[in-house]
Amino acid sequence: MKILVINAGSSSLKYQLINMETEEVVAKGTCERIGIDGGKLTHKAHGETFVVEQELPTHTDAISLVLKELVDEKAGVISSMDEIDAVGHRVVASGEAFKKTTLVSDEAMKKMDEIAELAPLHNPAAILGVNACRAVMPGKKMALVFDTSFHATMPEYAYLYAVDYDDYKKYQVRKYGAHGTSHKFVSQAAAEYLGKDPAELKIITCHLGNGSSISAVKGGKCIDTSMGFTPLAGVPMGTRSGDIDYAAVEFLCRKKGLSMAEGLNYLNKKCGMLGVSGVSSDFRDLAAAADGGNKRAQLALDMFAYSCKKYVGAYMAALGGLDVIVFTAGVGENTPSVRAGVVSGLEAFGVKLDYKKNQYKNDGAVHEISADDSAVKILVIPTNEELVIARETAALL
Numbered sequence: 001m002k003i004l005v006i007n008a009g010s011s012s013l014k015y016q017l018i019n020m021e022t023e024e025v026v027a028k029g030t031c032e033r034i035g036i037d038g039g040k041l042t043h044k045a046h047g048e049t050f051v052v053e054q055e056l057p058t059h060t061d062a063i064s065l066v067l068k069e070l071v072d073e074k075a076g077v078i079s080s081m082d083e084i085d086a087v088g089h090r091v092v093a094s095g096e097a098f099k100k101t102t103l104v105s106d107e108a109m110k111k112m113d114e115i116a117e118l119a120p121l122h123n124p125a126a127i128l129g130v131n132a133c134r135a136v137m138p139g140k141k142m143a144l145v146f147d148t149s150f151h152a153t154m155p156e157y158a159y160l161y162a163v164d165y166d167d168y169k170k171y172q173v174r175k176y177g178a179h180g181t182s183h184k185f186v187s188q189a190a191a192e193y194l195g196k197d198p199a200e201l202k203i204i205t206c207h208l209g210n211g212s213s214i215s216a217v218k219g220g221k222c223i224d225t226s227m228g229f230t231p232l233a234g235v236p237m238g239t240r241s242g243d244i245d246y247a248a249v250e251f252l253c254r255k256k257g258l259s260m261a262e263g264l265n266y267l268n269k270k271c272g273m274l275g276v277s278g279v280s281s282d283f284r285d286l287a288a289a290a291d292g293g294n295k296r297a298q299l300a301l302d303m304f305a306y307s308c309k310k311y312v313g314a315y316m317a318a319l320g321g322l323d324v325i326v327f328t329a330g331v332g333e334n335t336p337s338v339r340a341g342v343v344s345g346l347e348a349f350g351v352k353l354d355y356k357k358n359q360y361k362n363d364g365a366v367h368e369i370s371a372d373d374s375a376v377k378i379l380v381i382p383t384n385e386e387l388v389i390a391r392e393t394a395a396l397l
């Protein structure tokens with residue numbers, strides 16, 4: 001069985017064709033500059049990279065080009081579209097309309113339209129991606145796989161904001177979380193690596209990338225996560241502020257003469273590591289600047305580690321103990337100093353890092369970086385969100 005995974009953004013579209021028997025990526029690529037001049041497809045297959053430069057006015061044009069490339073004589077990996085058994089679409093927000101992976105249908109897409117405003121930066125692009133696929137591959141089975149589904153098991157007392165309950169009911173304003181496919185993948189992979197039943201484990205998963213979120217997973221189910229109604233909440237991120245007192249937001253907007261929408265754009269795009277350091281949102285740049293003596297870059301890194309550590313502490317309490325901490329994503333997989341910053345000082349809670357093991361060179365494998373006598377295992381597990389989307393899609397079929 002072959003599943004095509006689609007991750008559509010407003011002007012880009014990423015895809016992977018996955019063979020479910022081996023769970024191997026057969027081909028993958030990205031369409032860039034959709035709807036903008038200078039469209040480009042970068043396609044990787046057979047260990048080679050193929051580039052097609054072609055205007056891509058719409059997502060339908062992008063999908064058509066992807067399918068053409070997949071069956072191309074040189075760059076192709078299948079002989080016809082019939083070899084694609086189904087398509088899995090990544091969707092950021094589900095609201096309360098969808099609790100789990102759902103088959104694409106007219107009814108499901110009507111619900112998607114209704115909840116689009118919950119994630120105005122992401123969901124409309126996913127809708128464009130689904131509609132494009134439906135136009136180019138009529139009748140093909142497709143699934144909507146939500147970033148929020150893994151967090152649907154949070155108890156009400158964890159996902160509610162303390163606002164008027166009637167307003168929650170009326171407007172569905174609550175915590176939904178994000179990066180769910182990643183938290184699901186690494187928490188399951190941790191249990192597998194340790195040879196344990198997920199039902200026995202209390203795990204904290206730290207997805208630390210440009211966007212970062214931390215989740216508490218008990219018995220295989222998410223019981224809390226750091227992102228909220230949108231991905232703006234939680235730890236500070238590349239360009240997002242993370243948690244902030246809302247009265248400070250109103251005060252800042254007033255002082256800077258910003259509307260609420262402009263203020264949110266500021267908190268999403270100009271704050272976090274970038275805002276504090278004044279250097280960059282990229283952790284590699286921050287590390288280099290801090291090494292060179294830049295105090296604000298160091299301050300941003302310290303704030304990040306401190307905030308992550310506080311979530312780890314809070315989730316140990318929420319879980320009633322801890323067996324495993326997992327680090328994943330761009331920063332979690334590649335930055336030993338950040339991992340050390342997050343777990344240092346937690347020795348009294350049974351969390352003990354092996355500083356030498358922590359320095360390993362990332363080779364894409366699972367690494368155990370806790371000390372031999374650490375009560376809590378510390379693992380680094382490369383995430384694979386596309387594989388989760390493909391597995392969910394295959395399971396639905």
Ligand code: ADP
Pocket residue numbers: 208209210211212238281282283284285329330331334335
């Ligand atoms: P997102 O998917 O949220 O855009 P990623 O998970 O790709 O983000 O993480 C990007 C971050 O990971 C950047 O801040 C980058 O500096 C950091 N990073 C550190 N080392 C590496 C590396 N070797 N490869 C890729 N990203 C890295």
